[in-house]
Amino acid sequence: MLPTSQKNGILNRREFLKSSSGIALFIGASGIFPALVSCSDSKTIQQQFEKHAITAWVKISEDGQIIIYNPASEMGQGSMTSLPLIFAEEMDADWSKVKVEFSPQESETYGSPGWSPGSKMMFTVGSRTTNSYFNTMRTAGAQAKAILLHAAAQHWKVPIKELSVENSVVSHTESAKTISYGELIPYLVAGETLPDLSEVPLKALDKFKLIGHEIPRTEIPSKVDGTAQFAIDVRLPDMVYGVLERGNLHGAKPTLLNESEILGMEGVIKLVPFDYAIGVIASKLEQALKAKSQLKIDWSSSDASGFNSEEIYQEYEKIANQNQSGEVITNEGDVSKALRNASKVYQADYKNDYVYHAQLEPLNAVIQVSEDLQKAEVWVGSQQGMDTKLGVPGILGIPPENVNVHLQYLGGGFGRRSLSDFVEECAVLAKEVAPKPVKLIWTREDDLRYGTYRPMSLQRIKASVDASGNINAFSHTVVGDGGNLVASGIQNDHYAIPNQFADWRSTTHGIRLKHWRSVGHGPNKFAIESILDQIAYDQKMDPVDLRRKLMANSPRALATLEKAVEISNWAEPSPEGFAKGISFVEHGSLGTGVCEISLNKETGEIKVHRVWIALDAGTIIQPDNVKAQMEGGIIMGISSALKERISVVDGHIQQNNFNDYSLLRMQDSPDIIETVLIPSGETPQGVGETATPMVAGAIANAFLQLTGKYLRHMPFTPDRVLEALNS
Amino acid sequence: MPSYTLSINDQNHTVEVDKGTSLLWVLREHLGLTGTKYGCGIAQCGACTIHVDGSPMKACVLSVDDFSKGERIKTIEGLSERGDHPLQKAWVEVQAPQCGYCHSGQIMQAAALLENNPSPSKEEIKAHMNGNICRCGTYLRIVQAIQLAAQNQ
Numbered sequence: 001m002l003p004t005s006q007k008n009g010i011l012n013r014r015e016f017l018k019s020s021s022g023i024a025l026f027i028g029a030s031g032i033f034p035a036l037v038s039c040s041d042s043k044t045i046q047q048q049f050e051k052h053a054i055t056a057w058v059k060i061s062e063d064g065q066i067i068i069y070n071p072a073s074e075m076g077q078g079s080m081t082s083l084p085l086i087f088a089e090e091m092d093a094d095w096s097k098v099k100v101e102f103s104p105q106e107s108e109t110y111g112s113p114g115w116s117p118g119s120k121m122m123f124t125v126g127s128r129t130t131n132s133y134f135n136t137m138r139t140a141g142a143q144a145k146a147i148l149l150h151a152a153a154q155h156w157k158v159p160i161k162e163l164s165v166e167n168s169v170v171s172h173t174e175s176a177k178t179i180s181y182g183e184l185i186p187y188l189v190a191g192e193t194l195p196d197l198s199e200v201p202l203k204a205l206d207k208f209k210l211i212g213h214e215i216p217r218t219e220i221p222s223k224v225d226g227t228a229q230f231a232i233d234v235r236l237p238d239m240v241y242g243v244l245e246r247g248n249l250h251g252a253k254p255t256l257l258n259e260s261e262i263l264g265m266e267g268v269i270k271l272v273p274f275d276y277a278i279g280v281i282a283s284k285l286e287q288a289l290k291a292k293s294q295l296k297i298d299w300s301s302s303d304a305s306g307f308n309s310e311e312i313y314q315e316y317e318k319i320a321n322q323n324q325s326g327e328v329i330t331n332e333g334d335v336s337k338a339l340r341n342a343s344k345v346y347q348a349d350y351k352n353d354y355v356y357h358a359q360l361e362p363l364n365a366v367i368q369v370s371e372d373l374q375k376a377e378v379w380v381g382s383q384q385g386m387d388t389k390l391g392v393p394g395i396l397g398i399p400p401e402n403v404n405v406h407l408q409y410l411g412g413g414f415g416r417r418s419l420s421d422f423v424e425e426c427a428v429l430a431k432e433v434a435p436k437p438v439k440l441i442w443t444r445e446d447d448l449r450y451g452t453y454r455p456m457s458l459q460r461i462k463a464s465v466d467a468s469g470n471i472n473a474f475s476h477t478v479v480g481d482g483g484n485l486v487a488s489g490i491q492n493d494h495y496a497i498p499n500q501f502a503d504w505r506s507t508t509h510g511i512r513l514k515h516w517r518s519v520g521h522g523p524n525k526f527a528i529e530s531i532l533d534q535i536a537y538d539q540k541m542d543p544v545d546l547r548r549k550l551m552a553n554s555p556r557a558l559a560t561l562e563k564a565v566e567i568s569n570w571a572e573p574s575p576e577g578f579a580k581g582i583s584f585v586e587h588g589s590l591g592t593g594v595c596e597i598s599l600n601k602e603t604g605e606i607k608v609h610r611v612w613i614a615l616d617a618g619t620i621i622q623p624d625n626v627k628a629q630m631e632g633g634i635i636m637g638i639s640s641a642l643k644e645r646i647s648v649v650d651g652h653i654q655q656n657n658f659n660d661y662s663l664l665r666m667q668d669s670p671d672i673i674e675t676v677l678i679p680s681g682e683t684p685q686g687v688g689e690t691a692t693p694m695v696a697g698a699i700a701n702a703f704l705q706l707t708g709k710y711l712r713h714m715p716f717t718p719d720r721v722l723e724a725l726n727s
Numbered sequence: 728m729p730s731y732t733l734s735i736n737d738q739n740h741t742v743e744v745d746k747g748t749s750l751l752w753v754l755r756e757h758l759g760l761t762g763t764k765y766g767c768g769i770a771q772c773g774a775c776t777i778h779v780d781g782s783p784m785k786a787c788v789l790s791v792d793d794f795s796k797g798e799r800i801k802t803i804e805g806l807s808e809r810g811d812h813p814l815q816k817a818w819v820e821v822q823a824p825q826c827g828y829c830h831s832g833q834i835m836q837a838a839a840l841l842e843n844n845p846s847p848s849k850e851e852i853k854a855h856m857n858g859n860i861c862r863c864g865t866y867l868r869i870v871q872a873i874q875l876a877a878q879n880q
Binding site (some may be wrong): 075076077078103200216217219220221222223224225226227228229230232233241266284285286290358359360361362409410411413414441443444445617624625628631632633634635636639657658659663664665666667669670672673 | 743745748752755756757759760761762763764765766767768769771772774802803804805806807810814815818819822823824825826827828829830831834852853854856857858859860861862863864865866867868869870
């Protein structure tokens with residue numbers, strides 16, 4: 001029963017107060033009338049979800065508190081602030097009274113239509129969150145405001161157009177009346193009597209009071225006092241612990257040789273075999289880990305057996321040599337003809353080794369399956385997915401609505417948490433010991449060895465210049481496993497080159513792969529930006545002048561180039577022993593980066609000292625947060641360009657933990673990363689993955705300026721740097 | 728199962744755990760002090776940094792057996808009454824965390840620095856903090872926050 005009197009469309013104040021301290025506004029994203037439901041009536045809210053494709057974005061209480069629901073994962077990129085901020089902007093909400101909570105994980109209700117027309121997905125990947133939810137949140141916020149204004153107009157019996165709102169307070173100037181959103185609750189009007197709100201007016205950009213302003217992130221205070229809850233922090237009564245031994249040969253099948261010995265160990269509850277692992281459930285985490293360490297397992301061979309990552313580049317070169325094209329990605333003009341008639345042709349191969357996500361919170365989940373095995377509660381830090389229930393219904397053989405996902409903060413994602421293998425594993429374990437909840441933890445070694453890496457690849461570029469020194473042909477072949485995982489970023493949308501060709505040639509090694517921050521953009525932009533500087537160097541051109549010409553038809557890209565040139569004092573030579581390099585990336589947003597490096601010629605160590613970025617990301621929601629994303633993206637880019645490397649011998653992953661898989665640390669970090677945001681009123685574009693792929697190209701180009709030598713194999717470890725110096 | 732009484736954040740806690748259990752699991756899974764994080768288990772990342780008698784230590788490689796003689800253990804939960812240690816305030820001020828997972832450890836490591844060196848140089852900060860990994864890449868803001876806290880102290 002709705003606690004409202006629907007007869008005259010007006011909420012019955014007494015009924016309402018009896019039942020609730022707040023009200024939820026269900027607002028349709030596609031022209032469906034809003035509905036109002038008392039917050040305390042969770043059953044009705046549930047029914048509303050089931051009956052209508054409507055969206056509950058906000059909950060208002062009479063004390064003025066406003067809860068806005070965030071549909072996206074929070075992994076440090078700031079969605080817990082940016083999306084609610086967009087909503088609050090259009091609602092004219094008092095931001096100081098806003099609390100943000102995760103929305104339920106129900107894509108029919110909270111999915112973004114921004115992925116493809118008609119789709120509804122909750123999926124925090126590809127730097128798409130702000131871009132894909134921008135209009136949804138604006139419209140919903142404006143609809144919330146319209147409902148509140150409508151109520152005020154009816155209450156005061158004045159025309160709605162005479163009302164204005166600021167900071168949750170509605171004013172009628174003529175009568176000098178004011179009323180706050182909280183005070184309006186008793187006068188709110190239910191759906192049937194409201195005007196059509198599908199075409200609500202949105203604010204002019206210059207009226208924004210929150211968007212584009214420096215608003216601190218909502219969840220940061222909880223991240224400095226230890227109270228922010230990650231899934232790994234969840235503790236439930238009767239909870240037991242699960243760990244899996246997966247080995248370091250991806251896809252190998254285990255045969256357990258000492259089952260009875262393990263089952264006899266203190267605290268061990270159950271052994272659970274997987275195709276690729278042996279699972280241990282124990283009362284305590286330390287008992288589970290001890291039992292895991294004692295497992296004696298005979299591993300089968302796998303698809304990865306016999307694969308050696310160092311030697312395989314020779315094969316990749318042979319594949320690149322073949323005349324037969326792979327899957328063609330770009331084919332404009334006639335590259336072959338242009339190359340034949342060119343004044344000069346440049347060719348180079350670029351390589352990159354596997355890299356690992358290394359999100360600092362190892363994979364984990366907590367799942368409780370009901371005793372009758374028909375329901376599940378899931379606590380997880382996930383980047384969500386096409387299946388918002390993360391594979392759990394399939395594992396348990398129950399309908400999706402019987403699975404309740406409690407999204408927690410993510411201790412880093414970077415693409416790894418868009419795969420739900422760890423959630424499915426936890427569901428398998430939880431089913432075995434239902435109704436006891438199970439916390440599954442991957443150790444760092446598990447997380448690294450059984451990781452899903454950015455694939456290794458080889459990039460062969462052939463480019464040519466005509467008699468006037470203009471680049472007239474560009475051919476780019478990428479060889480590697482994983483399709484878009486190696487091919488994304490291979491296109492040059494902002495470089496005016498008349499003849500362009502790009503193809504992907506497939507390999508496969510049985511190594512687990514996944515999107516890794518900026519995906520193929522990292523290796524591809526490294527290759528593209530490096531050969532541009534090779535051409536400029538050979539043609540005795542300024543690398544900036546060369547790019548200026550290429551960007552002639554792309555004023556927004558060019559503006560980032562010019563701004564980066566300006567803030568980095570590009571024209572001014574670096575001090576002795578230092579050099580600058582430049583690189584351009586498009587990944588939703590457009591950015592040009594400049595870095596300044598020095599080199600220890602004895603040890604081969606490169607140090608990046610300063611970085612400058614000019615970014616055009618369209619309308620900026622949170623300027624400081626965008627800068628933070630640039631800083632983090634650059635650090636991750638330096639780390640991967642200089643240090644990170646997974647190697648494989650006979651299919652076995654050779655690294656184990658942070659002792660043999662190095663990440664950039666504080667002493668190796670640059671002193672300054674300066675970001676300038678280009679003012680824009682265009683649609684917001686993603687910023688999470690634009691900085692990372694700038695780095696390798698900018699470093700290699702600075703190295704060329706400094707030494708006249710080329711770095712063409714990521715990571716630029718000291719041995720490879722010395723090899724390049726001596727070449 | 729042996730019993731251990733530990734002094735954590737000025738309170739005594741008694742736990743029954745297997746001999747040799749890592750202090751990190753005792754804090755997190757037995758006592759619910761989950762602000763201290765697990766990152767690597769081999770003292771390489773610093774996510775589990777706590778103070779023992781004022782010195783920063785990596786809880787993941789410490790055994791519970793060695794801490795029941797009144798050693799004063801401090802975790803992020805005990806750093807300040809209301810999350811208002813100068814470092815915590817500075818951390819919020821410069822918006823240092825991204826995912827935030829490593830930041831309890833970062834703050835505990837930094838707090839130990841300021842105890843002994845109230846106005847560290849940038850180089851001293853970097854050297855002292857080098858054992859704490861931040862995968863989101865917030866290092867520059869961490870340095871900034873420590874400098875700000877030192878100023879405000």
